[in-house]
Amino acid sequence: MKVHYECLACQINQCQKIVELSTNDLEKRKKAMIFSAMLFAKYFNEKSIPAIVGSDIFLELYEYLGVDDPFREYKDKSNKLAQKVVEDLKRKVKIDLKTALKLAIAGNVIDFAVGYEPEKIEEDILGMLKEELYIDESEKMFGMLRKAKILLYLTDNCGEIYFDKLFLEKIKEEFPELGIYIAGKEGAIINDATVKELEEANLDEVGKVISTGTRIVGVPIDKVSKKFLEIFNKADVIIAKGQGNFETLSELRDKRVFFLLKAKCKPVARELNVPQGAMLCKTL
């Protein structure tokens, strides 16, 4: 997916968030925003893929600001809260494979770090469980998983990864012979889950945790490691969580790839031809 017209303002808002998390010095913040304007003029063009151009810009901004992981605290909070919410949900709700799939999508939507009470989040999530998926190819996906040898699961954000773990536990129960790889980022980029964070959340209990080999959001196919690409190529089914994975993989039209996401922004909704906010599980 190439950038849409709304991507510029959205990514500049993200730069402002990065700057705010990185320094309290107003003059330094101002210089960093002016530096950001220069980066957009340099990198942002009609052929840009949002997740990739955004990551390139954010990483240069990190370097300019002298920070490596401005979302560290945000991610810690998200993980802690999501872990608690998943534990509570496991006690309260009967979770089958399909419910776990919907929870994995719902887990992508919640901003765990903004200070909601766990009770409020659980309420929101239970509400989402009642919604039907706008496009639902999950039966086809489960059918393919039944015959598959290898599943590659592409994670998205911290917090959400606890919902991914729950979904992967159910997948493992249902398809015990399946070889599962779970990919995270090589290093910190916004609130995406790194390999290290996947390991800390014990995702290695449900599959082999691997790195995409890059800090860039999503799966930029010409920048991932050779090792990752080997697994990508040999996988029978690929579950791609969230918008970043969609943006970077949509043009492949690879029938092995199932996108699990809520179309949070207008560009992604427009690209998928679904209403903004639609939840879906689909191939392209």
Place this chain on the structure above:
Amino acid sequence: MKVHYECLACQINQCQKIVELSTNDLEKRKKAMIFSAMLFAKYFNEKSIPAIVGSDIFLELYEYLGVDDPFREYKDKSNKLAQKVVEDLKRKVKIDLKTALKLAIAGNVIDFAVGYEPEKIEEDILGMLKEELYIDESEKMFGMLRKAKILLYLTDNCGEIYFDKLFLEKIKEEFPELGIYIAGKEGAIINDATVKELEEANLDEVGKVISTGTRIVGVPIDKVSKKFLEIFNKADVIIAKGQGNFETLSELRDKRVFFLLKAKCKPVARELNVPQGAMLCKTL
């Protein structure tokens, strides 16, 4: 006032609004946003004054898009609704000079074009009338007006100008000897009131309508016309409405200038050392 770190993202959001109002063609919108990114890299620097750099960028963007007044419809709606609200308020509330001053500030805040019912707007405005001004130098201002020969009134947005008219009617009643000049922009820029729009709203009934001589928001002192500058220089009191006039005049520290505004954004609030949202009438 120089730009603060938040100004970049805010002005890019305004570019997106301009682009949306100017064309429905998604490809044209995308090209225009990429063009905007280039403009910010070119013009936006630490010494920029937000209203001026914003106007320069918006006007180049207008030219690129081939539009002269993208807010035309928005401004018409605002004027129509504000006129109705002011007429209703005149019937319902006893309006003295001080009340009219507060209404002139309140009129700056309301976004008349977003589809509220007049009743809801009146309710909001009556609520604001109950609030005290956070900084209130209105007695000093009225004292100066009592001795003044010439008042220059710097308008801000369409819609709001009907509240300005009401305030100017009260000023005229209270200080019948006062010569009143009312300044608008030379041509269309975002939703600011042009000379033509001031005349259409019959502001010439309460004073002499003049042009700043430029389309730039506020009063960019080195870009206004000679004629405007003469009136600016000979005025005894200058009432400057809204943030744009504040941004362009704050550095003069001119004791004749009374800023009437609500500090809508964080940068202006920070510059004035008041809480965001504070209403004030003050000199610098």
